[in-house]
Every structure is written in structure tokens, then in C-alpha cells.
Amino acid sequence: MNDDARSVGHVKPQRARFDETIRLRSGAQLPGFDLVYETYGALNAARSNAVLVCHALSGNHHVAGFYDPENTRKTLGWWDNLVGPGKPLDTRRFFVVGVNNLGGCHGSTGPKSHNPATQKPYGADFPLVTVEDWVETQALLADRLGIETWAAVIGGSLGGMQALQWTLAHPERIRNAIVIASAPKLSAQNIAFNEVARQAILSDPDFHSGHYYERGVIPRRGLRLARMVGHITYLSDDQMAEKFGRQLRHDAHRFNYDVEFEIESYLRHQGDKFADSFDANTYLITTKALDYFDPAFSYGGDLCAAFARARADFFVASFTTDWRFAPERSHEIVQALLHNGLNVSYAEIDCAAGHDSFLFDTPYYHQTLAAYLERIAS
């Protein structure tokens, strides 16, 4: 099958409006909200083939396919290599749903949205949302779409945390959780990197305490820096060495602060690209959601106790070069599942791309997902 035949093709986002007031984990309330989502494939008559794809920090609802047939490459979904006819998450068999999480900046209600209380954008007044809140709102969307039970919820990194949370919050509504390059909670080091990213944004003079929209500016430098530091943690040392090494832009040392080493150029480019497409308030909120995620917290730190309520089958995968959420973090998840006698398979995948490996289509990685998803489908 050629690449075109394996694409879900031209897609359009949809919008679901929820008028009910939702109470968030923080105690804050939102008087109704929108979720933007996309679907691929068809829901079967038994409504048993739905798969929810949860996005990570910088992702959104646009998982697969393209928006612009004239420019497919630049408008491609972020996990297009996984989702489509004949791909591991095969849209000929599964009804796949991608959703932009609450607090996001790609269409769902978030800091950029209109605050009915102030008649201005929410900005910093948008409440902090958690992984738990995302799962609750995803459950409302599932209700709206007529999906009682997900065949699977799948996600990488922060997306994997949402898959985990589904098995705890709605054990009867999820048959399989596919948890990739994830962790049961952030480490101190993870939180430290998030804090540096947040401080970069918070200290940008254009941040204006989060109310920058009305001033017609964005805290671009802060967001750019936040992404640069984040991006370092997504790559592996080896991969950076291989890709950039100490390559110089100009063959000689120039003794100034312009780009000299290629890695600097790469990071600046990544930062710029991100600052053009992402919202600083959403970035802040999302890093906090990462920090707060800790299902064992209300069980005295006992992850095994937390998973006692889970009923799903699990597929857990990690990548050897991922130092942000290293394989050991996945082992913690697996151990808690084993303790509870749950069905779990675990793959530790060789891939040089560090944390970002979950977005690549390394053959063995995609084969494991295809094999597991095939098992779910049949």
C-alpha cells in the first residue's frame, strides 16, 4: 500500500459544546466548555471499536490526516504514522478519536477563550486543570459520541498518563490502556525542568501576568526558552551527539553569542517554531498538570493500592534512550499492575531518539503496537 492509501486523508476538526458547569479538581468551576476533536474510521454497530488517542504537552486533536490537500506535509496530524488504513492503529477496524484537552490552545476552551465573567479572554484566570479533569471531560465527549467503553485509550508521555487515569477513574469504560514512554508521576528532576520552563514564561516582560492577549503581545521569548529547555529533555545525548556533535555554523570560532554551534541553531529553530504555534498560558497549565499527576498520592504514595481498582488490560512500552521518562519509570507502572494481577505486556524498545521516540515509526515499536492492537480488534 502506498502512503496515500494509508492516510486517513483530508480531515476536519469538530466541536462539541458542553453547557453544564464543570467542577475541576482544584475546586474551580467552568460554566460550560467546548472540546474540539477529530474522528477517523467508523464506529461499529456494537460501539465496541472506539480508541481514544490522548495527546502530550504540545499535541492536540489533530492526530492523523491533513487539513490542506495542497500542503499535506505541513498540515499532517502529529501521530499520522500510527493512525490510518493499514497502519498499526488501523482505521479500517477502529474508530479513532483525538481530542484537544481542556485548557488547550487549538480550539478547546482554554486561556485564549472568551471568559463570560469578564467579557475578555481568560488568560491567567483560566483555572489549572489536571489529568483527572481531562479524563472527566473526555468521558463527557465519549458520552456525546455514544461510546460507553473504549476498546483502548492510547497515549505517549503525558498522553500515557491520561490512559492510566482512565483505568482508575472509569475502570468499567476502558478495556485496554496503551501507555508509552510514560511515568506514574514526575520525578523531582522532571518537575525542576518544568519549573525552569515556567519561569522562562513568567519572567518574560510580555507575559503581563498572563493577560497578554488584550495587550496584543505574546511572551514569545519565554515560550521559546521554555520549549528549548524542554526539547533538550526530549532528545538523547547520543542522538544529539550524532546529529549535531560540535558542528560549527561557520567553520571557525567567532567569539560572540550568535549561533556558532549547530545545536544552538537547531534549538532556536525549535523554540521559534513552537512560539509561533503554541500559547504560553496553555504551556504553563500543561506543565502543572504534569507536575500534579500522581495517582498514588491519595494512597499514601502506594501505587499498587492506587491500581487496585483498575480492570483494564495494559500494554506498556518504554525506550532505552529516554531519560525524561526512563524505562525504570515504566517498570514502576508494570510492577503496580503485576501486584494487582492485571494483564500487562511490556516492551522496552531500542530507539536512539530519546523521549521523542514514541512519535517515530521505528519498525519494532510499531510492530508491537500493531500486534497488540490486532489482538484487541480480533
Place this chain on the structure above:
Amino acid sequence: MSNALNSMRGRFDFEIIARWISPGSRVLDLGCGDGALLSLLKREKQVRGYGVELDSSNLLACIRNGINILQFDLERGLSGFEDNAFDHVVMSLSLQTVHHTVSLLKEMLRVGREAVVSFPNFGYKPHRESIANGRMPVSRHLPYQWFDSPNVRFFTLADFDVLCASEGIGILERLAFANGGELVTEDPNLNGEVALYRLGRDSR
């Protein structure tokens, strides 16, 4: 476990192992290959089973066969498993491929109440004859050349008995087979091609 050994992992030891395992028990299969034993135990004994495999193609086979499979490196021990997590820990035709033999055996009996171990007997008569003739043995259960063998430990039933005695590992049952599944009763250390042990905690 290598694919070559998958095919060697005959049904004959599976049937004995299945006899030793009580219905509904919790089973961990170390080096489980494509999951054939666990499939059998699931089907006939309704066990709650997990396999451990490092080999990627075996892992894929297990996923396809609906087996719970964990890609852990056994050389790093069984620290991922809690004490008494399993009723039986099985290691079929893989013990000879592991460096940390003693610690792994002890770990098997930490996480499992009982262990089942099978291994090719280096003291099998044709192997001895081969050595006597000046060449390393190559046979059905030792199918490799000396330079490409995944095996790192070469031992006999007698060697294993001594180790168990010195480490306080209880031998609950010991069987030897030859010719692809015939039970050997006479001088098993000489006539047994493959040994199958059921082990328990401290014999002293």
C-alpha cells in the same frame, strides 16, 4: 531464547510441567519463547501467567498469542517482582544461557513458591564421547558451535545437584529425558539428554 531453541523446547517437558502446576495458579515463565507453554497452561490449567523475554521476535509472537509478556533482561535479576508473587516460576531450557546462575535460582524461589528448571545435560553420553574424541559436543539440545553458542554455563545433573545442596535449594522432583521425550531411569546423568527439576525453598 533463540528461535533455534524454540523448536527444541519440546512438548514433552511442557506436559510434565503442566502436571506439576495446580489449576488457577500464578505462573511466571522466564525465557518463555513464543509463549507456547503459557498458552498450554492457560488453556488447560487456567493459570494467570506472565512470560519474560528479551528477544524482540519472541515478544511479538507472545503479544500475538495473547500472552502477558514482559521484556526484561534476566541478567538484571527479578527485582521487578515481589516476594511470593507466583506459585511457580518456570525456566525451560534457558538456565544455561544466564551468567548469574545462583542469584537467579534464588530469585526464582523468592518470587515463586516453587521453581521448575529444565536444561540440557552436558554429561549426556554422546556429549562425553564427543569430548573424549577431542571436539565440543553438538547435538539436538546443544545445537550450537562453540563460537556461536548462546549458552554460557555447561553443567551436568550431578553438578546441578551439588549446587542445590550447597545453596539449600530443595529438589522436589528430578526427571531426565532422552530421544525427544523418553523418560530415563537408569543413570540419568549419563543417559539423560535433558533434565527437568522441580525445586522448592530451603531443603535443610
